[in-house]
Amino acid sequence: MRIQGGLASCVGRLTRGALAIGNFDGVHLGHRGLFDAARSAARDLGGPAAALTFEPHPAKLLAPEYAPPRITTLSRKRELCTAAGLDVLVEQSFDRAFAALDPGAFIDLLAKTGIGQVIVGPDFTYGRDRKGSVESLRAELSERRVQLHVVPPITVHGLVVSSTKVREFVLEGRVQAAAALLGRPYDLDGEVVRGEGRGRKLGFPTANIDTGAELLPSVGVYAVRARIQEARSSEGAAGSDSFEPPRFGAPIAGAANLGLNPTFRKDAHAGGGRDRLVLEVHLLDTDQDLYGATLRVEFHHRLRDERRFPSVDALRQEIVNDIEQARRLLASR
Numbered sequence: 001m002r003i004q005g006g007l008a009s010c011v012g013r014l015t016r017g018a019l020a021i022g023n024f025d026g027v028h029l030g031h032r033g034l035f036d037a038a039r040s041a042a043r044d045l046g047g048p049a050a051a052l053t054f055e056p057h058p059a060k061l062l063a064p065e066y067a068p069p070r071i072t073t074l075s076r077k078r079e080l081c082t083a084a085g086l087d088v089l090v091e092q093s094f095d096r097a098f099a100a101l102d103p104g105a106f107i108d109l110l111a112k113t114g115i116g117q118v119i120v121g122p123d124f125t126y127g128r129d130r131k132g133s134v135e136s137l138r139a140e141l142s143e144r145r146v147q148l149h150v151v152p153p154i155t156v157h158g159l160v161v162s163s164t165k166v167r168e169f170v171l172e173g174r175v176q177a178a179a180a181l182l183g184r185p186y187d188l189d190g191e192v193v194r195g196e197g198r199g200r201k202l203g204f205p206t207a208n209i210d211t212g213a214e215l216l217p218s219v220g221v222y223a224v225r226a227r228i229q230e231a232r233s234s235e236g237a238a239g240s241d242s243f244e245p246p247r248f249g250a251p252i253a254g255a256a257n258l259g260l261n262p263t264f265r266k267d268a269h270a271g272g273g274r275d276r277l278v279l280e281v282h283l284l285d286t287d288q289d290l291y292g293a294t295l296r297v298e299f300h301h302r303l304r305d306e307r308r309f310p311s312v313d314a315l316r317q318e319i320v321n322d323i324e325q326a327r328r329l330l331a332s333r
Helices: 029-045 058-062 074-083 103-112 134-143 163-171 175-182 198-202 312-331
Strands: 002-004 018-021 049-055 088-093 117-120 147-150 186-193 207-210 220-231 252-259 278-283 294-304
Touching: 018 029, 029 049, 029 117, 029 147, 029 175, 049 074, 074 088, 103 134, 117 134, 134 147, 163 175, 175 186, 175 294, 198 312, 207 294, 220 278, 220 312, 252 294, 252 312, 278 294, 294 312
Parallel strands: 002 088, 018 049, 018 117, 049 088, 117 147
Antiparallel strands: 186 207, 186 294, 207 278, 220 252, 220 294, 252 278
């Protein structure tokens, strides 16, 4: 997949292509519907299948105090867009100048790329103060001989798929519900760092994950699968010619605790102080030295809340139960 650093870099480079437009945080099933439409249109038109996204999320600039936590990092978004079969990802810097563009100027930028079709969702708005609507977009594009395809909402079990709903499910720890909307388990990446070694002393060594993820599930114990990054590949910085996705090994079943270790902390209570949350992953049937490695952790099932135990022995027995439950749940898939 080729990455373009904004619409200004795409003049004449998307000729006869199809362009899906959105923020695409999470690259969930709703986004995939737009990408599928772009790929289908691109085949008919004879050009590239492309998507236009914005960095950072517009709310980070326009209303930072209300900006939602990101579901996916930029690198993960690129990876998922590549897997969705896109030929080009246009990463438009959402700064004050871009936010101030009137709707007509935005349409002019689109038309200069040479695209043959634009794909959006039914609630799409654009331009300064979000003055542009789907109706005005259709009229403006028609004048420039560019088609518009509006993709209806995608639903799962009667629920409209949205990034907002995915965030809600993840924050509540409802990781199976989040996976249904994402079309895959919710995951996050992080480096394995040295912890306090309590897991190994208990007989259950853990990988302590240092993740920069903005969105974390609620405190608790989860059945997870983890993949070890095999090699660091070029991540195709904005404006570069291509993006090479990182490679990860086969999934390894495990049990993870995301929380505060209340049994060992006298100043913490499960469920509070998210700034001090620790993610510890015990991988089943393996004892590799993972310090310094990057792990991708997929959250499959929530097992229980994190809680304080009356003794270390009681905690050890509960960990045994957690591992057996995780093993059973993950084996059934």
